[in-house]
Amino acid sequence: MSVSNLLENWSKFRHTHPVEDKGHPDWEAYPSGLKTDIKWAMAIDLDACTGCNACSVACYAENNLPVVGKEKYAHGQEMHWMRIERYWGEENGEFKAEQGAQFLPMMCQHCEAAPCETVCPVGATNHTEDGLNSQIYNRCIGSRYCSANCPFKVRYFNWYNYPEQEESWPAPMHLQLNPDLTVRTKGVMEKCTFCKQRTYVARNNARNEEREVADGEVQTACQQACPTGAISFGNLHDPSSKVAKQWAQQGVDIIKEVQDKDKEREKMEHEGKEPEKMVRGYRILEELRPYPSVMYLERVREESAV
């Protein structure tokens, strides 16, 4: 409680620029000198995604999301942390269905340089040491600036007091609520947490057993449900994890400036060549440089077969 403490806090409050940010090795609790170098990340294969909504329902079940009902949905006040977007092909301003639709699961992208984090007046949303963009419900005062600054619009605000409303979880439906996380009161912001309650269990187990979190040890609810296995989730700093392999193979890096994919493309463009075979990993709105932690893989379609 002094000026020096204030300054210290200020400097510690934010990480250094993500370019210099090499993981989060200061989790003290590792007794044996094992370092926890965790950066949770995701890869979603849009080619495998069928748009079936299983992930979204699983998210409702896991994260105590309230059902808001038709009227509030009509006002755009729904609370689905994971939404499935459906796009059509377009030609001359008309929708084309010949190649089916295109689905896109969209949830918090857990940006490493998150636009939402810098603007919160009370620091209710910030970065955790394992690379998550976290929301501290207790701290949130509901200024909604974070959502205003979120390019993806994946933050959901508690417009009503769902836990105390009879229609949210009429008895005995309240018995279904997951005790590993809270319900949220009116006036706070919430969003996808990458199933933090699950990652924490995995980390605690790993810590107790003095080892590192193994790949596949923790699954997010959406990943677990996805019938086509389109979602993979894991530690990006563990080179043996599936996610890390996928990111590396696709030439995608948290830091856009250094990603191989772009280098390759630039090289090709410099040489005036049209690249023959491209990778299909990309991150949405990465040109804004929020450094999202979710890589999408482009949907693949046979153009000329039929």
Next chain:
Amino acid sequence: MIENDFDRRDFLKVLGWGGTAVALSGCGYTSIEDGKETVTSYVTLPSYVVPGISNYFNSTCAQCEAGCNIMVRVREGRALKSEGNAASPINRGKMCGLGQAGIQAHYNPDRVQTPLLNGKAVSWDQALKEIEGKLNGVKGDEVAFITGTMSGHAQALLGNYMDALGSKNHFSYEAVSPAVARAANKKAYGVAMPRFRIDKAKVVVSFGADFLGAWVSPVYFSQAYAQFRKGNRPEGRGVLVQIEPKMTLTGANADRWLGIRPGTEGIFALGLINALGAAGVKVPADIAAAAKDYNPERVGTDTGVAFDQINKLAALLKERTPSLVLAGTAAEGYAYGSQNAMAIAMLNHVLGNVGKTVEAPASVPFPQLAPTVGSRSALTALNAGLAAGKYKVVFSYGANPVYSAPAAMKFKDNFGKAGFKVAFAQYLDETAKAADLVLPLDSAMEEWATVVPEYMPAPYEGHAENYAQVSLRQPVMEKLYPNKEGSGTRSVGDILLALLKQRKPEAYKGFDDFYAYLRSAVLEKKTVFGAAAKDDNDIFWNDTVGKGIVALNGVTAKLAGRASASELALPAPAAPDAAYPLRLIPSVSASMRDGRNANEPWLQESPDPLTTIVWDSWVEIHPKTAAKLGIVEGDIVDVSSKSGSIKAQAYLFPGIHPDAVSVPVGYGHEAMGRYANGTGANVFAMLDPVFDKETGELALNETAVKISKTGARVIIVKEEGPIGGSQAGRKKIAVKVSAGKVDLTKEV
């Protein structure tokens, strides 16, 4: 009040043994009953219950007929979440949204909690006595039992009960079922449900089979589909072509979706055979003869698909084998649906897929446990009997015919003609409301059962080729409405056992409850269930319940020779009726299905994948048709057929043939619960009573309709915004890439 009065036997009975850990809290009846709480000290908990640590119980999903194996997470005595059982060859640890919502069927606030006689609460003893009294002096022929798809030991008990009554009137009814395909498969391959190896096919041509959404076993097929799409699979990345008049979820995922004129699927199939023949594929003589008139030009005119596309598709199929052709719901819902399905099945023969991607299925070695698969012809038969006043006592379980029968069948009136109607029901739905006696059912989280899936999965992870399975369902938590003072819920097995005891007290007196029956029945056959004769019964049983899946050496059916194609006779597409110019396609969505789960709010709030609409029905209209009729999005339109009409909001949808409109089924309940009632409109009611000529199935797509504006307009409540599915020219949101442009082989 502190009391330690739980009875060990009861305790074990209810708990069973879990997969990773075991059992749940023994907290008597906690705070669920009004006013009464028996507080049980945590000290007396079984050692395997650690507060704060979840236990997982393997069980079987009851949300649809696929019978996925699930693992229910339980914490301190509360079931929290259904997750997939990773050891299951059906769903391999995965789950669909519908399955996830099963927990909401369990905790549903609108469940029936006590037996109701003419709407008044009675005790179970009174209810059972009432049945016994009503059955007194009634001949076996005068009793009918309508159920949904049933399998396992409850089905065996039902069989025994019907035998005891001397009745053969068990009607197995599903409002939406692949019954026509079963019949056609039987003729084409010799088996009703062969294994379709989507994962092995290079090309899948699906005629309206929504295998990713609502067809047969969607989670299983979704996994196969994921394999099929892998670029690094030996066969290479598969190509999916979907041919259907209304885009299903599977159609939305196709490389090419062909919006065909409704009902011309068979013609298209024969045209394709013709084109394949022309391209040099060897076509058996009888099939070639049946297809010879279907040249691409004619087929193009009839089906509305450009004929060069037929040729291109033929070329693709010729080049890439094996392929797989599927006939689904959309192709079958016609008066000549069997013919369509047959013509489509012939494609598999022509392409040489039979034996490669169409495999002989295995089935469980106990015919009495095998599922009695539902169909709509069963309802027709029951309805005829009811209309004739043949039945004095009618039982209903797992079906809601009053809701899902077309109004033209007058089922509700006919149902009323039966003297005494008993509904086994979880909700007070339309059929339960029309019944005299309602017996409240346990949820799937509270009951013991065995389940045999109709579609047996292909072997997985070291299984034998003749893999077949029986799945177990166990109570994962204490009943929400326990049997105290005659009220509470019971499982269908327990009710059937109680009813059987009325008839054959001697034979069943050894079984206190269905659990005891089930256990002894399984143990009796334990060698077949994979145990050695010398194995300890308790250990074997606990192990079996813990796993939730019993792998068996199944009986492999042989694929028999096909019926001759010479019987194939497809009518030319009917000229549209001037008064009713459009064809109505009742669509089956992955989450709403036939409407039995409509009272689960997650499903109501989870947007329809294609239209993104929530909490209501809608009418899908092609933008061109809408423009012609002057309809814009949100107009409340009146859709009327000869047999009825509904009003719903219009949604302009590019994935539908301009001559068709589509309305989802499952909405518009009048009775069921707070979430389902009055949400949307019931399209079943307005269907014309047209039936498939061979199987007698109701032809779902044969209803001709006209559409008119009512003048009202609403803003549709949906997930997408006013610009709909447009990305507004933004390049990097949802990106699609041509298959030739990416190297998939090196992908992780």
Next chain:
Amino acid sequence: MTKDIREDIAWAQINQDVMKSLENPRKLYWVILFAALMVFSVGIGCEIYQYIEGMGVANMNNPHMWGLYIATFIFWIGMSHSGTLLSAILHLMHADWRKPIYRFAEAMTTFSLMTAGLFVAVHLGRVWQIYYALPYPSERWVWPNFQSPLLWDAMAIFTYLSSSVIFLYIGSIPDFAIARDNIHPGWRKKLYSILALGWEGTDRQWRNFRVTYLTVACFLIPLAVSVHSIVASDFAMSQQPGWHVTSFPPYFVAGALYSGCAAIITLFIILRYVFKFEEYMTLPILKKTVRLTFAIAMVWTYLNCIEFASVWYSHDQVAKDVLIQKATGPYAPFWWAMIFCGSVVPFVMMFKRFQTNIPVMFAVSLLLNLGMWLERWMIVAPTYSHGYYPWTWDHDQWPSLIQWGIVFGSFGWFTLLFMVFCKIVPSVSMYEVKEMVYHRSQATKKKQLGIEGAH
């Protein structure tokens, strides 16, 4: 009609005229006060309902996270700039004509800031935790996020509010003394005795007073500029298309001065009429104010054009889309109304015959304020409606009656404060008017002497 003020008004007359405004409220006063109270109660009622039910009743949603509250907040902040402009800036520039009108303008500053402050609270989802935004030392060593423009905002407003209260008070001390000396004995006399801080008008007091007043004025100017620049930063520092504009701070400051001047004209006319201040709030002063307003209107229009041009030529398609949508989308009527009110209507002020036409200027000033309110709404809403992510575009976006009710109520609150102010603090600065009259008479004398000397 060329003089700002008659140089031959007796000082006692000034005291008498102004003091009259403090006494014996007429019936109409009570009617207006009651009406204001009612309007304010509507706002309070809406806020209570919103407090109990949650922010959802305002019909905000994802993506429309901010609605009229923030727009109206900026509006009131903008309004506050008038007082500073008149008292501080014009004071430093020795613009004499400001003297009769700066007092109520300063009051307006204070009250509009107090109104704006309300919107910060109204807007918060958890207003009961508003103190989290204050950098107070806490047990847990948790500080607010100093990176957030919203926090700068809170601090700037707080500083500005406290400074402007001090400024208003210091400037009123000599007048409180006059009031003390002229009012009938009673509680008001006691009040003014306290407020006057023992002012006797000695030479030393006057000297100290001048220095203090000048110092605070100098301090206030950068504050005024910074407070609205910081409000602009709320938007400019974000990443959203249509907000992420470098020219926002000057644009906001210009807009603020603009709306403030327009509000001064409105209140000028009302006070002149109600308190019969024709002798002090003269038409030449109105004319000067109107000309100043016109100049600022043109600056604002120019900055508007700059903003459009910089978006248009930036090749930032997303920002461009927002601009196009403003002009053609669902907000188009409001946007064009804003352009009309903000950039077309002020041209009325160009004409000399309208510059002193009270009814016309009253109407114009109201339109200008409407335009400026719309401007704030058109900054906030369309970006939400048409941001980076097309999937979330244009979802149900119309504010509910609750939202309108609170906005409406804020005008009641402002009126209420102002009405109370009018009866407690002399709304015309008596001592400065005396100064002005004195300077005028001196000047006239000099002139006459000069003329005489030439002969």
